[in-house]
Amino acid sequence: MLSKCSLLLLLSVLNLAPCSLALPFEQRGFWDFGFDGEAGGLMTTMMRDEEGSASGEGMPPEIFPECPFGCHCQLKVVQCSDLGLTAVPKNIPPDTKLLDLQNNHITELKEHDFKGLSNLYALSLVNNKISKVHPRAFSPMHRLQKLYFSKNQLTAVPRNLPPSLVELRIHDNRIKKVAEGTFSGLGSMNCIEMGGNPLQNSGFEPGAFKGLKLNYLRISDAKLTGVPKDFPESLHELHLDHNQIQAVELEDLRRYKNLYRLGLGYNHIRMIENGSLSYLPNLRELHLEDNQLSRVPRGLPDLKYLQVVYLHSNSISQVGVDDFCPRGYGTKRIFYQGISLYGNPVPYWEVQPSTFRCVYDRLAIHFGNYRK
Template identity: 65%
Template structure:
């Protein structure tokens, strides 16, 4: 009975004690280690031996990771920043410095300022197609030391931007208002492989002498311009040259003398009436020739000597006859590769007037395209 009376005050004290309130996960650790928390702990009244007492656990502060902020409205992926079709009037700020591809197509950007691309030393490709860019600061591209692809097509540029990155491999700048290619425009660009500059009001006199010196281009297109003849100072390393949709009226003997590496030559949609004999002999590696939509009255001379020529487009001209030796070598002449495409439709020549032997060096009859002549 006496023991029960002594236990009664202890039970009352235990019942009146405040309930445990957990404020965080570490509250459990505090209780387990005998560390006093805000609400107290009963375990602290039973101290552990000093040799076995666990050390106090101090929570480590949460580390903060500073990730680059994606410009408003843009989509950020791994090293890719896509900001196209946003009606932007200027290059956005805070571009992540590790950006490798920057897409700013289809906006309303009017000017490239000096610091727009500052610090983007890892940028590999820059797309600025279909904006309203008319002005580029001379130092705008100085930070782009590894840039290889630059697309500036469909803008309002009146000149080629100064100080283009020396690392460029591909430049597309067609459909602008450029009338002149200065001598220093591409200086030092030893890696340049492709230039697309059609759709500009370029005339033959618009190329300064030496404008392409040092370039080892593989591909060039100057279509939809105002050329009256084949430019004579283009790189002699070209494998593809496209000059379609110009005002070229003739191909003279010296026009192609330096382009003996060309495999594909595009001269369609011009006003060519005359091709001087021997002109095509300077293209021994030619495989594809586009002369459609011109004013030719006969099959060009010299095709029979082109041993690798496989495709010839001659449709939409004024050719009225095809001789038996116009395409294939005469007698025991040798052609290494047979034709697999000859187009002659939309010409005033009747297929029944052409001798079958005229196409003896063609792979099969389906490779020859005739059609009704309509004017």
């Protein structure tokens, strides 16, 4: 087991914020449970609870009087990963805050599996074989904020998720449909990762995300052929990479005026209709790499806060002097920090130096060599 000093050192090193990452979350160990400000604050509180009001003069860490066979229990953390479990173990301490059940063979969550775990903050069920969830399985969890349900065999998002839930990772399942009211009552939800499911545009019923005020949504490696138009308006990050999107039409982005990061890389996009990007006045980062664009999208100079543009591995053969920067000074609020154009058949030696007049540094431009 980890000593108290080792745990504190680990928390100070692993300062991760999973909902702000552009890549899909991949949990390699239990301590990847989102060491953002909230979780870090929680763990600090947990440590204070364990130490009490005294200064901790050589006090040994509290050991739970009960612990499921084969699991490790310490500091309100219960680790039961990689044990070949076929069901949720019994006798989980009632004051558990982090429960790790990943990499087992659990097939079903039953009604009383989590009975008494009202203090649970984070639950990892990653990489099991769960296909069935009882409607009341999560009812005891009044404080659950992070639920990691990836790499299972779910065909639908479980109903009756805890209202306290903030983060849901449910990618790499078998979900084909998100029904109306699926996320009803989850007003605290901030982040959803549900890529790697065979979701098509028709798989989202009207009102499926009604009531949500999400900050982050990722649906990558699915079967989307267009940008869905019914996601929450509150989104700051939307990642739809590795799909089958062929075009961005004028009305596709109208709803997402708060976006500052948009991921559309690794699709089949040939055309971005003029005016589409004008609905994103706060955009900071745009991913369009590995598509089939033949020119730089119109409207980039009007995005005052745009800092990073990924356009590599397309079919762009020409870059105009006004493709990135507005005319006149003072219009663009923040200079570009990075523009990638490598992997395109553009003769970079013909591009005018003034094309990048609003770039922070010349090293921020990446042309590279084009090879068929």
